[in-house]
Amino acid sequence: MSNNTLAVIGGGAAGFFAGVNAARLYPGLRVILFERSREVLSKVRISGGGRCNVTHHCFDPETLSMAYPRGGKELRWAFEQFQARDTVTWFNDRGVDLKTEEDGRMFPVTDDSATIISCLKKEARKQGVEIRIKSRVGAITPIENNRYTIDLRDGKSIHADAAVIATGGSNRSRTYDWIRDLGHTIVDPVPSLFTFNFRRKIFEDLAGISLEEASVTIDGTNFQHQGPLLITHWGLSGPAVLKTSAWAARYLYDKEYRFTIRVNWVPPKNEEDVRGILYELRDYNARKLVNKQDRFALPNRLWKRFVALTGIDNGQRWAELSNNQIHHLAQQLTGARYEIQGKTTYKDEFVTSGGVPLTEINTGTMESTIRPRLYFAGEVLNIDGITGGYNFQSAWTTGWIAARHLPFG
Structure with missing residues (x-):
């Protein structure tokens, strides 16, 4: 049994997937997910016109990686660990069937993003993930033994044995300042799609x-x-x-x-x-x-x-x-x-080019090469795909890899 705590910063697709899989893979691990807004998975809810384009029907890692203007080379090998077929299997195993449309986009057969959200929330409850909404992280401070203090804007703080940053993309460079404070650089964000x-x-x-x-x-x-x-x-x-x-x-x-x-x-x-x-x-x-x-x-x-x-x-x-x-x-x-x-x-579905450069990440584990036990997942990284379910797939992939390679095995 583990007595460790994992802090996940960001309640979008990547953060949620990292959190639920970490809790499942490491029995006894305390997983706390912090979401600054009042709702988790909000982008999942509105994506694909409310249907949620979960992934793309492309089960070859090399071909799949070609859909990413930024990050494709690194994702080529990441998809060897977790690719679109694995996403389909993961949701199938939890009672969610996906269908493929003519253009390759994959949606839940219900054509309702609430199906995906319900599945993820059910998994979070099953695995005991603590979800804290309206909890904005102001800083992450390294402390002894490669642990971290997570400081919230409301003045509260917790200690964590590892952290996953999955805050998504932003079109404002200053949004990343607290990540710069950890020693990382940022590729200035610009709009994509x-x-x-x-x-x-x-x-x-x-x-x-x-x-x-x-x-x-x-x-x-x-x-x-x-x-x-x-x-x-x-x-x-x-x-x-x-x-x-x-x-x-x-x-x-x-x-x-x-x-x-x-x-x-x-x-x-x-x-x-x-x-x-x-x-x-x-x-x-x-x-x-x-x-x-x-x-x-x-x-x-x-x-x-x-x-x-x-x-x-x-x-x-x-x-x-x-x-x-x-x-x-x-x-x-x-x-x-x-x-x-x-x-x-798309105001609420915006995708950005930019974020944490992949040269500062071990993309085989999603761990920072600058700060031990600090992981990144999703669009906070300088990864973005074309339209068609690819951005969600990179979120599922990087979230799963981060969870899989936490130091609690």
């Missing part, structure tokens, strides 16, 4: 229109991603944009979110392919209006907008199109350029 706002709102009235496949490229760079695309009141969103924003997060921050994108609305067709199709439409649909077509999988309202942006008259017939107009319409469909000025982040 955000939508692109157009300087000119040329699609504003088409908000809500989505495409199953489009390609987005940041002009002058190699940042390019393909996937579903959503038109918003402000610009563009959807996986194609969110993935691009994740990989280009630091580049776009340096650009102050003023840049140009190119969009291919009809991939994998290129400009030459599209031009050929338009010539065919001119030949075989000669008497029909240009604002109607059946060769491209585009909503009619969006097609009409492209026709208008090309300068083609609304009443013009296909037979009346000049070669020059066909050329410009093909460009509009496969390589239109849009000036971006600003971004929109």
Whole structure:
């Protein structure tokens, strides 16, 4: 039996997973989880539109690690210890079945994040984890024998034999000052996973229109991603944009979110392919209006907008199109350029690039290389994934590894 105490700072996915698994792995260990807000697992509750995108159906560690703009190399080996298949098994063993959607995202079959929260809370009760909400940690002070004093903002404090920091990401650098006080450096945080706002709102009235496949490229760079695309009141969103924003997060921050994108609305067709199709439409649909077509999988309202942006008259017939107009319409469909000025982040679901650098962590154990018996898990680390359940998977993985390698075995 253990008489040791583990302090877990942060009641999100990573902290909670570290806490419940630590309590399970080390019988008698006292686990105290501190959450500064009034609710644990709040990000789990709202994620995936309230359904909770638990993980991604990718059971190969190497392929899985490729979904992380920051931290992928280190996670490649971490996933050998605990990967997406292990996440599915962990929840299955506790009565939660997951389902896989066409794009690989995995959700509870109930389509309700409360299912995941209930499972985790039930496990916490079963393992005797003490959960203290509205408990903001002000400092962690090293004391003798590599132990720590956890000082709370309300003036109370406890002694711990080890600590796991899982406070999540923050877009304010000063939020990490108390971690800097422990001797760690911080990679300045910048937003990741955000939508692109157009300087000119040329699609504003088409908000809500989505495409199953489009390609987005940041002009002058190699940042390019393909996937579903959503038109918003402000610009563009959807996986194609969110993935691009994740990989280009630091580049776009340096650009102050003023840049140009190119969009291919009809991939994998290129400009030459599209031009050929338009010539065919001119030949075989000669008497029909240009604002109607059946060769491209585009909503009619969006097609009409492209026709208008090309300068083609609304009443013009296909037979009346000049070669020059066909050329410009093909460009509009496969390589239109849009000036971006600003971004929109998901306020409560924000993801950051930045945090504790992995060079200061033993990623095989999640223990600090600067402070013994101090562990890190989740987005407080300089790890972030693209959209699709990857950020939760890195939380489960790092939380589990931290729990597995505590010095209480």
